[in-house]
Amino acid sequence: MAITAAPASAPIAYRVADEPLDGNVPDGPLEQKWERRRFEMKLVNPANRRRYTVIVVGSGLAGASAAASLGELGYNVKCFCYQDSPRRAHSIAAQGGINAAKNYRNDGDSVFRLFYDTIKGGDFRSREANVYRLAELSVNIIDQCVAQGVPFAREYGGLLDTRSFGGAQVSRTFYARGQTGQQLELGAYQALCRQIAAGTVTMYSRHEMLELVVVDGRARGIVTRDMVTGEIESHVADAVLLCTGGYGNVFYLSTNARGCNATAIWRAYKKGAAFANPCFTQIHPTCIPVSGDYQSKLTLMSESLRNDGRVWLPKRPGDTRPPNEIPEDERDYYLERKYPSFGNLAPRDIASRAAKEVCDEGRGVGPGGRGVYLDFSEAIQRLGVERIRERYGNLFEMYERITGEDPYKVPMRIYPAVHYTMGGLWVDYNLMSTIPGLFVGGEANFSDHGANRLGASALMQGLADGYFILPATIPNFLASVKPDGMKPDRPEFREAEAEVRQRIKTLLSINGSKSVDFFHRELGHVMWNNCGMARSDASLREALARIPEIREEFWRDVRVLGENEELNQSLERAGRVADFLELAELICLDAWHRTESCGSHFRVESQTEDGEALRDDEHFAYVAAWQYGGKDCPPILHKEPLHFEYVHLTVRSYK
Secondary structure (H helix, E strand, C coil), X not given: CEEEECCCCCCXXXXXXXXXXXXXXXXXXXXXXXXXXXXXXXXXXXHHHCCCEXXXXXXXXXXXXXXXXXXXHCCEEEEECCCCCHHHCHHHHCCCCEECCCCCCCCCCCHHHHHHHHHHHCXXXXXXXXXXXXXXXXXXXXXXXXXXXXXXXXXXXXXXXXXXXXXXXCCCEECCCCCHHHHHHHHHHHHHHHHHHHCCEEEECCEEEEEEEEECCEEEEEEEEECCCCCEEEEECCEEEECCCXXXXXXXXXXXXXXXXXXXXXXXXXXXXXXXXXXXXXXXXEECCCCCCCCCCCCECCHHHHHCCEEEEECCCCCCCCHHHCCHHHXXXXXXXXXXCCHHHCCHHHHHHHHHHHHHHHHCCCHHHCCEEEECHHHHHHHCHHHHHHHHHHHXXXXXXXXXXXXXXXXXXXXXXXXXXXXXXXXXXXXXXXXXXXXXCHHHECCCCCCCXXXXXXXXXXHHHHHHHHHHHHHHHHCCCCCCCCCXXXXXXXXXXXXXXXXXXHHHHHCCCECHHHHHHHHHHHHHHHHCCCECHHHHHHHHHHHHHHHHHHHHHECCCCCCCCCCHHHHHXXXXXXXXXXXXXXXXXXXXXXXCECCECECCCECCCCCECCCHHHHCEEEEEECCCCCCCCEEEEXXXXXXXXCCCCCCCC
């Protein structure tokens, strides 16, 4: 195993595994791989299914749909979420839509075009077979959701309506006004409730997973904390599925709900599950700008708004006139100028960097000059206020409530912010991690999106995983193991419980002088400034030097109020921030080692003459999967080579 290290000026070391990681992709033509794998999978007799227990952590789109589908198949399912109700999972915050290659518009869409757009959108850093399967299953997702009663928008003639999203020149995004995620989540929730009523699914709300239990090299259960009583409980299963979302809150300010965290996947990483591409963090271009130093989160304005809104800034730096007083010839519609083929629907990573670039020139609007205009005046004049209200009314209302400005009368102000994480636990084609029996779905896995997710593909991936893939691959694994009636009195469970109790006791006993949010905010500043929209060797070295200092101070001087045996949000946040302080270091290490630019990962040392991302396919056409090396030991880098048989590696251009 080779050792890689930085120059002595700032030692950064990691080990590199000798053997490549195998993605377990089936042989055969691309369009036949999934059907071939499904046929080859082992089956469990219906009479035997009730003897197997599957734990599902998370109740968002991936978790709820997987739990409901496995329950309907007859397995004994335990589903956990930290919210007071499964339907409050963060999937409800998705606004704009869900992609599918239905081609209702007859505008040239197809399964292969959706596959190609997704591969290209991810800057050729995703696994071909997985992405094709995602595109293939997209058409089934829409049928499934319509059958559940999801109220997708419809055209006058009754067909489901679609709109465009960034990175595509066809209209393939199905939507329910600006609440698509909420409506899809309610569909999955009612399927879940049906199985809860049938007795196949047991729901554990207000329970947070704090440890993964591995027995004889296989995932066999979890340890949870009852967030109301503080009780520490062990739960045994024959397989464990994590669908706990992304880790964007490591940046403190993001579009994620405050409760979103990385604890479940980080506990799995510490138990041996490889963490893939952690530096691939998406910056969303249409968020309401930061308004103050003590803001706790940011609000997303759906990418769907860029269908009818035009993005612009004053041409002259320092122009502080109200937007309606700036004449047309003094406006710079910079996305339309730089990317004429895609215009305002350029992919998120490109649109975000373009916004930063023009604001860095001193042309930004709003407080601190960190904002650009998203203007609907032309669309309102062309379509009428009622048509715009019909499409985006709840989004416009949300914007006005937050900013006090009416977007029907003045342009919205937007700026990029941390949104989605393409990185996550590494999974093979069957969505199983490097720990046998541990499966990962939705945003919690390193997914199908490569280095950048195209808009409206998160919901597509979550539901494809939950409704169609995991209900086939988890039984295939269960068919190879026998139910053994394991009880939670084994040493592995007792040790895991002891670790959880000790961690909680330590956090409560520090009794320092600084709040949990103080350290989270400090970490966020370091991450955004050094590993945000642009990264460099110098900035990443600075972050890798500063993060351990913040972590050391956290464990010495954090103040966690209250007790364990009660509802204690201070304790909850402390545990999550402690994990963020470790994950942040891995994110920066991954960003430092990947000296190319691709998608959302922009190394300033690797760019074209006109400032676009410059890939290095010769040295970095692989998935970087990091394995925990042990306490005070460097992590181990496993590489999964990416092979492109059906899509040729080309320069990613949207001009």
